[in-house]
Amino acid sequence: MKEYPLTYTAFKEGLAQGRLLGLKCLDCGALFTPPNGTCTSCGGSKLEKTDLAPKGKIKTFTVIRVAPAGFPAPYVVGMVELTDGPFVIGNVLELDPNQAGMDLIGKEVTVGHKLFPRNEAEGGPEGMTLTFTLTN
Amino acid sequence: MREVVVLGVGMTKFGISDLTMKEMFALAAIEALEDAKVAAKDLEALFIGNVLGPFEETQGNIAPFLAAEIGLPNHAPATRFEGACASATVALRHAALMVASGVHDLVMAGGTERTTIMGTPLATKTFAIGTHSEHEHFSGLTFPGVFAMVAHLYSKKYGIPLPELKKSMARVAVKNHANGAKNPLAHFRKEITMDTVFNSAMIADPLQLFDCCPFSDGAAAIVVADAAKYKKYVTKPVYVVGTGQGSAGALFHQKDLTRMAAREASVKHAYQEAGIGPADVDVCELHDCFTIAEIVATEMLGFFDFGQGAAAADRGDTSLKGKIPINPSGGLKAKGHPIGATGVAQAYEIVKQLRGECGDRQVEGAKIGLIDTLGGDFSTVAHVIFRRDS
Numbered sequence: 001m002k003e004y005p006l007t008y009t010a011f012k013e014g015l016a017q018g019r020l021l022g023l024k025c026l027d028c029g030a031l032f033t034p035p036n037g038t039c040t041s042c043g044g045s046k047l048e049k050t051d052l053a054p055k056g057k058i059k060t061f062t063v064i065r066v067a068p069a070g071f072p073a074p075y076v077v078g079m080v081e082l083t084d085g086p087f088v089i090g091n092v093l094e095l096d097p098n099q100a101g102m103d104l105i106g107k108e109v110t111v112g113h114k115l116f117p118r119n120e121a122e123g124g125p126e127g128m129t130l131t132f133t134l135t136n
Numbered sequence: 137m138r139e140v141v142v143l144g145v146g147m148t149k150f151g152i153s154d155l156t157m158k159e160m161f162a163l164a165a166i167e168a169l170e171d172a173k174v175a176a177k178d179l180e181a182l183f184i185g186n187v188l189g190p191f192e193e194t195q196g197n198i199a200p201f202l203a204a205e206i207g208l209p210n211h212a213p214a215t216r217f218e219g220a221c222a223s224a225t226v227a228l229r230h231a232a233l234m235v236a237s238g239v240h241d242l243v244m245a246g247g248t249e250r251t252t253i254m255g256t257p258l259a260t261k262t263f264a265i266g267t268h269s270e271h272e273h274f275s276g277l278t279f280p281g282v283f284a285m286v287a288h289l290y291s292k293k294y295g296i297p298l299p300e301l302k303k304s305m306a307r308v309a310v311k312n313h314a315n316g317a318k319n320p321l322a323h324f325r326k327e328i329t330m331d332t333v334f335n336s337a338m339i340a341d342p343l344q345l346f347d348c349c350p351f352s353d354g355a356a357a358i359v360v361a362d363a364a365k366y367k368k369y370v371t372k373p374v375y376v377v378g379t380g381q382g383s384a385g386a387l388f389h390q391k392d393l394t395r396m397a398a399r400e401a402s403v404k405h406a407y408q409e410a411g412i413g414p415a416d417v418d419v420c421e422l423h424d425c426f427t428i429a430e431i432v433a434t435e436m437l438g439f440f441d442f443g444q445g446a447a448a449a450d451r452g453d454t455s456l457k458g459k460i461p462i463n464p465s466g467g468l469k470a471k472g473h474p475i476g477a478t479g480v481a482q483a484y485e486i487v488k489q490l491r492g493e494c495g496d497r498q499v500e501g502a503k504i505g506l507i508d509t510l511g512g513d514f515s516t517v518a519h520v521i522f523r524r525d526s
């Protein structure tokens with residue numbers, strides 16, 4: 001049996017080292033991240049780990065004002081198109097949520113991450129989210 | 137494949153209930169059995185939609201308990217289907233397919249859910265477990281947040297200024313509340329104005345409280361059967377003539393949130409199976425979990441061109457007397473959204489519409505009806521098309 005192409009643990013370790021890891025499909029050439037068992041474009045299983053540029057542009061966003069238990073609102077969630085092509089979801093940081101408007105769309109961002117410790121009370125693994133900081 | 141006929145439907149009033157999930161389901165199921173004029177002991181299987189039972193009532197494996205509630209025999213399999221908010225439609229689809237394929241002759245599908253005992257923070261958290269647990273969950277993305285991102289993208293993509301789009305969205309809420317006011321089983325039975333929407337709390341920019349459907353309690357049930365054997369039981373037979381179900385991965389891999397590949401594939405399959413196109417549909421219950429969700433759904437189901445759904449809502453094309461009446465029941469928005477029961481409640485409305493039993497909210501002369509149900513962040517989508525004899 002093959003190894004899983006890019007595990008969640010390895011993806012997080014990459015982020016901790018300041019790297020945004022992804023996968024390249026050796027069949028169709030597509031680049032994608034976060035990782036998946038097979039190519040998200042063609043389903044191919046010949047995949048190669050690769051570094052992606054941790055930058056992109058905001059495609060859409062929202063300000064969450066009613067949040068799930070454990071998430072202090074308000075905060076901004078955005079979807080970013082990386083310069084390398086994949087779309088990713090995460091939190092837009094260093095921005096007053098009350099100033100977040102339609103002009104955010106198209107803004108350039110740098111991709112980082114934030115770790116969440118394992119919730120001992122409820123179980124489940126350590127969590128993480130990608131984060132976006134406006135360039136300039 | 138054999139012809140599948142709907143024998144009976146039942147549904148509780150949606151809203152806030154003191155009844156347990158099992159009690160609510162029993163009421164809906166017994167009504168459906170009486171409507172069908174068949175006995176529970178004759179049912180050959182039960183297909184159940186239930187999503188958050190483990191959180192709501194610490195109840196897992198609910199299907200056999202529901203079977204026992206209504207008196208299914210021990211030899212009848214009872215199975216829970218979990219496809220987030222689309223669970224009951226997935227259950228109904230599999231019930232219909234089991235009959236069509238000849239495995240069973242007489243089965244029940246249904247759903248039950250008691251969301252309101254969780255309270256809003258736990259409900260928001262548990263609803264959000266339908267997102268990708270590693271790569272979406274910890275961003276704090278909620279379902280209102282998903283559709284809020286759809287709204288911003290729709291505004292940008294089609295060049296519709298956000299204030300204009302918000303007016304179109306508010307018109308969806310006004311229409312669905314007007315329909316819900318005519319539905320005795322609806323969670324909310326009061327009409328609202330566009331100002332009601334604009335004056336309500338912001339939930340996830342740009343969605344305000346009245347852009348969002350409520351958390352509801354409720355149950356629904358439907359009996360489907362082999363038409364050759366059971367058609368004689370009903371005076372106004374309604375048939376299941378097409379179904380579809382699609383799947384998609386995490387939101388970020390889907391990219392353009394104004395289009396949902398799983399929904400477009402699923403409804404295409406259902407249309408093909410029924411041998412019809414969108415123009416043949418007389419009435420539709422679709423997944424208006426949020427006002428913008430109804431607008432984009434009307435496009436993906438083929439009723440309007442992409443980018444034209446907002447203008448269609450403005451023109452009143454989706455009202456009871458419009459070109460394609462959408463959500464005559466009040467939809468998830470006003471009828472309510474007990475998630476695991478929603479799909480079969482949509483089927484309840486369409487069956488009643490095709491039988492001409494909807495009173496003030498009746499779509500005149502409706503012959504063909506479609507239900508559209510969306511689960512998770514566009515990851516599970518299912519459709520069922522119903523048709524009556526002319």
